Amino acid sequence: AAEATLYVPLNAKEAYSAGWQWSKFGAICEYSDCDGLICRITSEEKSELEVVRCVKHRSSITVPAQIAILDKVYSVTSIGENAFKNCDYIEYIELPATVKSIGKSAFYRCTGLVDIVIPDGVKNIEEYTFYWCSGLTGVVIPNSVTSIGCEAFYNCSALTSIEIPNSVISVEPEAFRGCSGLKSVTLSSSATLGYGAFNGCSSLECIYSRIPAATLFSIGWDTFNYVDKNNCVLYVPLGSVETYMATGGWDKFVNIVEYSSEVTEVTIVISDYGCGTYCSQYALDFSNVEGL
Numbered sequence: 078a079a080e081a082t083l084y085v086p087l088n089a090k091e092a093y094s095a096g097w098q099w100s101k102f103g104a105i106c107e108y109s110d111c112d113g114l115i116c117r118i119t120s121e122e123k124s125e126l127e128v129v130r131c132v133k134h135r136s137s138i139t140v141p142a143q144i145a146i147l148d149k150v151y152s153v154t155s156i157g158e159n160a161f162k163n164c165d166y167i168e169y170i171e172l173p174a175t176v177k178s179i180g181k182s183a184f185y186r187c188t189g190l191v192d193i194v195i196p197d198g199v200k201n202i203e204e205y206t207f208y209w210c211s212g213l214t215g216v217v218i219p220n221s222v223t224s225i226g227c228e229a230f231y232n233c234s235a236l237t238s239i240e241i242p243n244s245v246i247s248v249e250p251e252a253f254r255g256c257s258g259l260k261s262v263t264l265s266s267s268a269t270l271g272y273g274a275f276n277g278c279s280s281l282e283c284i285y286s287r288i289p290a291a292t293l294f295s296i297g298w299d300t301f302n303y304v305d306k307n308n309c310v311l312y313v314p315l316g317s318v319e320t321y322m323a324t325g326g327w328d329k330f331v332n333i334v335e336y337s338s339e340v341t342e343v344t345i346v347i348s349d350y351g352c353g354t355y356c357s358q359y360a361l362d363f364s365n366v367e368g369l
Contacts, residue, residue: 084108084117084129087147111144118151129157131164136189142173156183165189168212172196181205181226188212197221202229204249211235220244225252227271234258241265243287248274264288276302283310285336290317296326312336 083102085093090107093099108117113133116126126144143150153173158180161167165188176196181203184190190210195202197219204226207213213233218225218240224247230236232255239256240263241248250271253259259278264270266287275281281304288294301309311330313321318335321327 082106084115109144109146111141111146114140116144116146116151116153117157118146119155124149124151125154126151127155127157128153128160130159131161131167134166136166136168138167138169139171140173140176142175154178156180158182159185161185161187163187169193174198179203179206182208184208184210186210192216195219195222200224202226204228205231207231207233209233218242218245223247225249227251228254231255237261239263241268243267247271250274251276253278261285267292269294270296270300272297273299273302275300275304279303279305281305281309283312284330285312286321287314289314290320293317293320293324293327295324298326298329300326301329306330308332310334 080103082104083093083099084106087107087109090105093105106117108115108129113131114128115130115132117129119125119127128140131138140153143152152175154175155178156176159182160180162182162185165186167187168189168191170190170193174196177198179199182205184207185205186209188209188211190213192215194217198221199219200221200223202222202225206226206229208228209232211232211234214235214237220242222242222245225245227249228251230253231251234255234257236256236259238261239253239259243266245265245268248268248270251273252271253275254273255277257277257279260280260282262275262281263285264287266289276299306329309330310332311321312334315335315337318333321333
Protein backbone atom coordinates (compact mmCIF):
# COMPACT_ATOMS: atom_id res chain seq x y z
CA ALA A 78 0.00 0.00 0.00
CA ALA A 79 2.97 2.32 0.47
CA GLU A 80 3.16 2.92 -3.30
CA ALA A 81 -0.57 2.85 -4.04
CA THR A 82 -2.86 5.85 -4.39
CA LEU A 83 -6.14 5.86 -2.47
CA TYR A 84 -8.96 7.93 -4.00
CA VAL A 85 -11.53 9.11 -1.47
CA PRO A 86 -14.70 11.26 -1.66
CA LEU A 87 -14.44 15.04 -1.54
CA ASN A 88 -13.75 16.50 1.90
CA ALA A 89 -12.77 13.07 3.26
CA LYS A 90 -8.99 13.21 2.87
CA GLU A 91 -8.32 14.47 6.39
CA ALA A 92 -10.41 11.73 7.98
CA TYR A 93 -8.74 9.00 5.90
CA SER A 94 -5.28 10.39 6.65
CA ALA A 95 -5.99 10.10 10.36
CA GLY A 96 -7.04 6.45 10.06
CA TRP A 97 -4.45 3.89 11.14
CA GLN A 98 -4.64 1.63 8.09
CA TRP A 99 -5.70 4.23 5.53
CA SER A 100 -2.73 6.43 6.40
CA LYS A 101 -0.37 3.74 5.13
CA PHE A 102 -1.23 4.50 1.48
CA GLY A 103 1.43 6.36 -0.48
CA ALA A 104 -0.99 9.10 -1.49
CA ILE A 105 -4.57 9.97 -0.64
CA CYS A 106 -6.43 12.01 -3.26
CA GLU A 107 -9.99 13.30 -3.29
CA TYR A 108 -12.13 12.59 -6.31
CA SER A 109 -15.47 13.54 -7.78
CA ASP A 110 -17.72 11.39 -9.99
CA CYS A 111 -18.64 13.59 -12.96
CA ASP A 112 -21.20 11.66 -14.98
CA GLY A 113 -19.18 8.46 -14.91
CA LEU A 114 -15.79 10.14 -15.18
CA ILE A 115 -13.82 9.94 -11.96
CA CYS A 116 -11.88 13.19 -11.64
CA ARG A 117 -9.40 14.59 -9.16
CA ILE A 118 -8.38 18.17 -8.54
CA THR A 119 -4.76 18.69 -9.56
CA SER A 120 -4.60 22.41 -8.85
CA GLU A 121 -6.94 24.52 -6.77
CA GLU A 122 -5.04 27.66 -7.71
CA LYS A 123 -5.37 27.04 -11.46
CA SER A 124 -8.74 25.27 -11.15
CA GLU A 125 -7.54 22.17 -12.99
CA LEU A 126 -8.83 18.60 -13.06
CA GLU A 127 -7.54 15.24 -14.22
CA VAL A 128 -9.69 12.34 -15.41
CA VAL A 129 -8.39 9.32 -13.51
CA ARG A 130 -10.93 6.66 -14.46
CA CYS A 131 -13.97 6.05 -16.63
CA VAL A 132 -16.80 4.07 -15.06
CA LYS A 133 -19.61 4.75 -17.53
CA HIS A 134 -20.37 2.02 -20.02
CA ARG A 135 -21.04 3.91 -23.25
CA SER A 136 -19.82 3.50 -26.82
CA SER A 137 -19.36 7.25 -27.30
CA ILE A 138 -17.85 9.53 -24.68
CA THR A 139 -17.28 13.27 -24.69
CA VAL A 140 -14.93 14.55 -22.03
CA PRO A 141 -16.13 18.04 -21.06
CA ALA A 142 -13.76 20.99 -21.12
CA GLN A 143 -15.06 22.20 -17.75
CA ILE A 144 -16.67 20.52 -14.76
CA ALA A 145 -18.37 22.18 -11.80
CA ILE A 146 -17.53 20.80 -8.35
CA LEU A 147 -18.99 22.35 -5.21
CA ASP A 148 -19.95 25.55 -7.03
CA LYS A 149 -16.47 25.97 -8.52
CA VAL A 150 -15.66 25.42 -12.20
CA TYR A 151 -12.54 23.45 -13.09
CA SER A 152 -10.87 22.87 -16.47
CA VAL A 153 -10.05 19.32 -17.51
CA THR A 154 -6.36 19.57 -18.42
CA SER A 155 -5.15 15.98 -18.23
CA ILE A 156 -6.11 12.37 -18.81
CA GLY A 157 -4.48 10.25 -16.14
CA GLU A 158 -2.55 7.00 -16.41
CA ASN A 159 -4.81 4.01 -17.15
CA ALA A 160 -7.85 6.32 -17.20
CA PHE A 161 -9.66 4.37 -19.95
CA LYS A 162 -7.62 1.17 -19.70
CA ASN A 163 -9.49 -1.93 -20.93
CA CYS A 164 -12.63 0.10 -21.78
CA ASP A 165 -13.17 -2.08 -24.84
CA TYR A 166 -16.77 -0.87 -25.28
CA ILE A 167 -15.75 2.68 -26.22
CA GLU A 168 -15.83 3.36 -29.97
CA TYR A 169 -15.49 7.13 -30.05
CA ILE A 170 -14.06 9.54 -27.53
CA GLU A 171 -13.81 13.30 -27.86
CA LEU A 172 -11.18 15.12 -25.84
CA PRO A 173 -11.47 18.86 -25.19
CA ALA A 174 -8.89 21.39 -26.34
CA THR A 175 -8.12 22.09 -22.67
CA VAL A 176 -6.33 18.73 -22.32
CA LYS A 177 -2.55 19.23 -22.33
CA SER A 178 -1.32 15.84 -21.14
CA ILE A 179 -2.30 12.19 -21.54
CA GLY A 180 -0.82 9.65 -19.15
CA LYS A 181 0.75 6.35 -20.11
CA SER A 182 -1.60 3.45 -20.85
CA ALA A 183 -4.50 5.91 -20.88
CA PHE A 184 -6.32 3.99 -23.65
CA TYR A 185 -4.58 0.64 -23.16
CA ARG A 186 -6.49 -2.17 -24.90
CA CYS A 187 -9.46 -0.02 -25.87
CA THR A 188 -10.02 -2.53 -28.65
CA GLY A 189 -13.33 -0.97 -29.76
CA LEU A 190 -11.93 2.54 -30.17
CA VAL A 191 -12.25 3.59 -33.82
CA ASP A 192 -11.07 7.19 -34.03
CA ILE A 193 -9.50 9.85 -31.83
CA VAL A 194 -8.10 13.35 -32.23
CA ILE A 195 -5.29 14.22 -29.85
CA PRO A 196 -5.77 17.84 -28.70
CA ASP A 197 -3.33 20.47 -29.89
CA GLY A 198 -1.17 21.27 -26.88
CA VAL A 199 -0.39 17.70 -25.84
CA LYS A 200 3.41 17.39 -25.92
CA ASN A 201 4.00 13.70 -25.41
CA ILE A 202 2.23 10.52 -26.43
CA GLU A 203 3.39 8.40 -23.53
CA GLU A 204 4.34 4.73 -23.59
CA TYR A 205 1.48 2.26 -24.11
CA THR A 206 -1.04 5.10 -24.59
CA PHE A 207 -2.91 3.29 -27.39
CA TYR A 208 -1.43 -0.16 -26.80
CA TRP A 209 -3.46 -2.86 -28.59
CA CYS A 210 -6.21 -0.51 -29.74
CA SER A 211 -6.78 -3.01 -32.53
CA GLY A 212 -9.94 -1.27 -33.84
CA LEU A 213 -8.34 2.16 -34.20
CA THR A 214 -8.61 3.26 -37.84
CA GLY A 215 -7.64 6.91 -37.49
CA VAL A 216 -5.64 9.15 -35.19
CA VAL A 217 -4.62 12.78 -35.59
CA ILE A 218 -1.28 13.75 -34.07
CA PRO A 219 -1.02 17.54 -33.60
CA ASN A 220 2.03 19.69 -34.21
CA SER A 221 2.48 20.17 -30.47
CA VAL A 222 3.64 16.57 -29.96
CA THR A 223 7.42 16.15 -29.58
CA SER A 224 7.72 12.46 -28.71
CA ILE A 225 5.91 9.18 -29.27
CA GLY A 226 6.60 6.71 -26.49
CA CYS A 227 7.58 3.07 -26.41
CA GLU A 228 4.82 0.81 -27.78
CA ALA A 229 2.45 3.79 -27.85
CA PHE A 230 0.56 2.32 -30.84
CA TYR A 231 1.55 -1.32 -30.43
CA ASN A 232 -0.67 -3.66 -32.46
CA CYS A 233 -3.03 -0.94 -33.71
CA SER A 234 -3.64 -3.29 -36.60
CA ALA A 235 -6.55 -1.36 -38.16
CA LEU A 236 -4.54 1.84 -38.74
CA THR A 237 -3.94 2.35 -42.46
CA SER A 238 -1.98 5.60 -42.44
CA ILE A 239 -0.12 7.76 -39.97
CA GLU A 240 1.45 11.19 -40.31
CA ILE A 241 4.13 12.11 -37.80
CA PRO A 242 4.41 15.92 -37.71
CA ASN A 243 7.75 17.70 -37.89
CA SER A 244 7.42 18.71 -34.24
CA VAL A 245 8.18 15.10 -33.23
CA ILE A 246 11.87 14.60 -32.44
CA SER A 247 11.68 11.10 -30.98
CA VAL A 248 9.82 7.94 -31.97
CA GLU A 249 10.62 5.49 -29.20
CA PRO A 250 11.28 1.73 -29.56
CA GLU A 251 8.44 -0.35 -31.01
CA ALA A 252 6.12 2.67 -31.06
CA PHE A 253 4.16 1.29 -34.05
CA ARG A 254 5.13 -2.36 -33.80
CA GLY A 255 2.50 -4.78 -35.07
CA CYS A 256 0.50 -2.17 -37.00
CA SER A 257 -0.03 -4.78 -39.68
CA GLY A 258 -2.68 -2.78 -41.59
CA LEU A 259 -0.50 0.30 -41.99
CA LYS A 260 -0.04 1.16 -45.67
CA SER A 261 1.38 4.69 -45.55
CA VAL A 262 3.70 6.45 -43.11
CA THR A 263 4.92 10.03 -43.20
CA LEU A 264 8.02 10.60 -41.08
CA SER A 265 9.01 13.74 -39.24
CA SER A 266 11.96 15.69 -40.61
CA SER A 267 13.84 15.53 -37.32
CA ALA A 268 12.67 12.47 -35.36
CA THR A 269 14.98 9.67 -34.32
CA LEU A 270 13.56 6.17 -34.79
CA GLY A 271 13.97 3.68 -31.95
CA TYR A 272 14.58 -0.01 -32.53
CA GLY A 273 11.63 -1.87 -33.95
CA ALA A 274 9.66 1.37 -34.37
CA PHE A 275 7.74 -0.07 -37.36
CA ASN A 276 8.53 -3.73 -36.83
CA GLY A 277 5.73 -5.93 -38.16
CA CYS A 278 4.14 -3.26 -40.36
CA SER A 279 3.91 -5.86 -43.09
CA SER A 280 1.38 -3.99 -45.28
CA LEU A 281 3.45 -0.85 -45.78
CA GLU A 282 3.32 0.28 -49.41
CA CYS A 283 4.95 3.70 -49.11
CA ILE A 284 7.05 5.66 -46.64
CA TYR A 285 7.33 9.42 -47.02
CA SER A 286 10.49 10.58 -45.28
CA ARG A 287 11.01 14.28 -44.66
CA ILE A 288 14.49 13.68 -43.22
CA PRO A 289 17.00 15.68 -45.31
CA ALA A 290 20.29 14.20 -46.48
CA ALA A 291 22.27 16.49 -44.17
CA THR A 292 20.77 14.99 -41.00
CA LEU A 293 20.05 11.44 -42.16
CA PHE A 294 21.00 8.74 -39.66
CA SER A 295 21.40 4.98 -39.82
CA ILE A 296 18.56 2.79 -38.59
CA GLY A 297 18.69 -0.73 -37.20
CA TRP A 298 17.69 -3.81 -39.15
CA ASP A 299 14.61 -4.16 -36.97
CA THR A 300 13.23 -0.64 -37.49
CA PHE A 301 11.25 -1.77 -40.53
CA ASN A 302 11.50 -5.50 -39.93
CA TYR A 303 8.91 -7.54 -41.89
CA VAL A 304 8.31 -4.62 -44.27
CA ASP A 305 8.59 -5.78 -47.88
CA LYS A 306 11.52 -3.59 -48.93
CA ASN A 307 11.37 -4.90 -52.49
CA ASN A 308 7.93 -3.39 -53.07
CA CYS A 309 7.47 -0.67 -50.44
CA VAL A 310 8.39 2.68 -52.02
CA LEU A 311 10.55 5.01 -49.95
CA TYR A 312 9.93 8.64 -50.94
CA VAL A 313 12.75 11.00 -49.98
CA PRO A 314 13.46 14.75 -50.38
CA LEU A 315 14.95 16.06 -53.61
CA GLY A 316 18.68 15.47 -53.94
CA SER A 317 18.89 12.85 -51.19
CA VAL A 318 18.51 9.52 -53.01
CA GLU A 319 22.23 8.74 -53.05
CA THR A 320 22.55 9.51 -49.34
CA TYR A 321 19.65 7.21 -48.48
CA MET A 322 21.09 4.47 -50.69
CA ALA A 323 24.40 4.71 -48.81
CA THR A 324 22.99 4.89 -45.27
CA GLY A 325 22.53 1.82 -43.09
CA GLY A 326 18.98 0.49 -42.90
CA TRP A 327 17.61 2.81 -45.56
CA ASP A 328 19.82 1.13 -48.14
CA LYS A 329 17.72 -2.03 -47.87
CA PHE A 330 14.84 -0.40 -49.75
CA VAL A 331 14.92 -1.23 -53.45
CA ASN A 332 12.62 1.59 -54.59
CA ILE A 333 13.83 4.99 -53.37
CA VAL A 334 12.13 7.88 -55.15
CA GLU A 335 12.63 11.63 -54.79
CA TYR A 336 9.70 13.94 -54.25
CA SER A 337 9.30 17.70 -54.05
CA SER A 338 7.58 19.42 -51.13
CA GLU A 339 6.67 22.35 -53.35
CA VAL A 340 3.57 22.18 -55.53
CA THR A 341 3.00 24.82 -58.19
CA GLU A 342 -0.02 23.26 -59.90
CA VAL A 343 -2.27 20.27 -59.35
CA THR A 344 -4.61 18.91 -62.00
CA ILE A 345 -7.30 16.46 -60.94
CA VAL A 346 -9.59 14.73 -63.39
CA ILE A 347 -12.95 13.63 -61.97
CA SER A 348 -14.80 11.08 -64.06
CA ASP A 349 -18.52 10.34 -64.04
CA TYR A 350 -17.99 7.28 -61.90
CA GLY A 351 -16.30 9.17 -59.08
CA CYS A 352 -12.90 10.15 -57.85
CA GLY A 353 -10.15 8.18 -56.17
CA THR A 354 -7.18 10.26 -55.05
CA TYR A 355 -4.47 9.87 -52.44
CA CYS A 356 -1.81 12.38 -51.54
CA SER A 357 0.05 12.14 -48.26
CA GLN A 358 2.29 15.19 -48.48
CA TYR A 359 -0.25 17.84 -49.38
CA ALA A 360 -3.46 18.95 -47.73
CA LEU A 361 -5.95 19.53 -50.56
CA ASP A 362 -8.98 21.69 -49.83
CA PHE A 363 -11.98 20.90 -52.08
CA SER A 364 -14.47 22.95 -50.07
CA ASN A 365 -14.82 25.59 -52.79
CA VAL A 366 -15.00 23.19 -55.74
CA GLU A 367 -18.47 23.09 -57.26
CA GLY A 368 -20.09 19.70 -57.71
CA LEU A 369 -18.23 17.95 -54.87
